[in-house]
Amino acid sequence: MLLVLACVCAVALAAGQKWLAIAKDDLHDPQSPGVGVLQEPAEALGALGAQVPDAVGNQVRWVQALDRGLIQPRTNILPETKVNLRTTEVLLVNTAHMGLVKFPHRQHTAWLDCSNCHGAVGLFEQKAGATKIGMFRVLAGEKCGLCHGAVAFPLTECDRCHSVKRDGPEHAAFNGALVREAGSP
Numbered sequence: 716m717l718l719v720l721a722c723v724c725a726v727a728l729a730a731g732q733k734w735l736a737i738a739k740d741d742l743h744d745p746q747s748p749g750v751g752v753l754q755e756p757a758e759a760l761g762a763l764g765a766q767v768p769d770a771v772g773n774q775v776r777w778v779q780a781l782d783r784g785l786i787q788p789r790t791n792i793l794p795e796t797k798v799n800l801r802t803t804e805v806l807l808v809n810t811a812h813m814g815l816v817k818f819p820h821r822q823h824t825a826w827l828d829c830s831n832c833h834g835a836v837g838l839f840e841q842k843a844g845a846t847k848i849g850m851f852r853v854l855a856g857e858k859c860g861l862c863h864g865a866v867a868f869p870l871t872e873c874d875r876c877h878s879v880k881r882d883g884p885e886h887a888a889f890n891g892a893l894v895r896e897a898g899s900p
Contacts, residue, residue, distance in 0.1 A: 734773075760775055766783075771871065771872055788826065803820050804820065806818075806886070806892075806893050817879050
């Protein structure tokens with residue numbers, strides 16, 4: 716349900732706008748009996764959005780909410796699934812004229828098991844630099860675009876991913892490598 720609400724809010728909102736009522740969001744049929752059953756986005760997300768506000772998407776900074784203990788999502792559905800919180804960061808350098816992308820595993824593995832992105836699902840190879848990503852694929856809803864633009868912050872927030880200045884101090888901190896432990900000097 717929360718996933719559906721995040722999708723609805725991300726699509727329905729423009730920057731700085733409050734949550735739209737489900738019957739008025741142009742996504743749901745206002746005549747459908749299901750509309751009266753669904754929780755309104757303002758009710759579901761309002762208090763959280765006030766504590767960790769975001770100007771885009773569904774107006775909640777989800778990782779901050781998690782880090783501050785405001786939410787405690789289930790780590791798994793199947794009890795035998797082992798949570799593998801990773802702290803490595805991967806630097807994506809084939810970004811044309813844009814800033815480099817620092818992919819933080821911690822923020823992603825706090826929500827997702829490795830198998831959601833690696834292995835049989837085939838989204839990403841487990842070797843840095845081996846996966847061809849490209850913005851056309853992301854904008855088409857592939858690779859990173861499978862979540863960003865749907866349930867994670869929207870693709871209009873370029874600087875959230877393209878955050879590392881080429882040849883800047885953070886780029887230098889990778890010491891020529893594509894992978895490092897988070898916070899490594």
